[in-house]
Amino acid sequence: MSVHLRGIKPPVQPDTEPLLKAPPVPAYFSSYARAEWKRIVPTLIARRILCKADMAQVETFCCMAGLVRQIETERQAAGGVVDVKLFGVQNRAAQTARQIAATLGLDPVSRARIGTPGNGGDDSPNPLDF
Template identity: 40%
Template sequence: MKGTKPHLIVDNSGVKRAPAAPSWLSDEAKAEWRRVVPVLVQRQILTVADLGGLENYCIAIGLVRQMEAKIQIEGAVIDSGNGARKNPAVAIQADAINRARLLAAELGLTPVSRSRPSIRTEEDNGDSDLGF
């Protein structure tokens, strides 16, 4: 990439208090909201712009839990009348797990995402030990 890098500005519009879970979320999604939002607020990394992604993350986790309950009752393999086949809940759950994993990384909810260096602040002069 040629030229100078753009100066990144930190979004200081952080959420100061844990907002209530949206009423339209499932019970499982609301439980996940109540579990992770206080942590994100405490770490001061949750902004208003992140709330949509957070909602999607909670929906995905809620769906994972709903499908797991269905699989626990019906089993991973069901009789369709024409023989055994995979329970559709297994594929739905797998898709939701992947979405939740990706969104968790974006929100800083995974060990790897927490270990990444944060965006420098405006007060940071940009100097580093690497000479950049």
């Protein structure tokens, strides 16, 4: 492997057969995972980067993000007491969600790599360019 390729992720391209319509929310999802699904799936479909093969990854992301929120909600309901075991589970779920989010283009760095609209989209000259 070339020294120049280390740590450089290939750019994400629109899929050749993207989903055009959001699949139904999986029945086994918690309310938190369901909310995450409804938040991210329309965006991924609009970007045309989501295909059937990606759905397991999307489901896992939603479950992990939902688990993080569920544990936090339960912690707050318990008066803010930190359960060390639940904190470990929450931490691992957050790490997994963060890794999957990067592969799906759900964080600022991966969105810039994808080149999605909203990264500037303004065609006017940049006054900071010399």
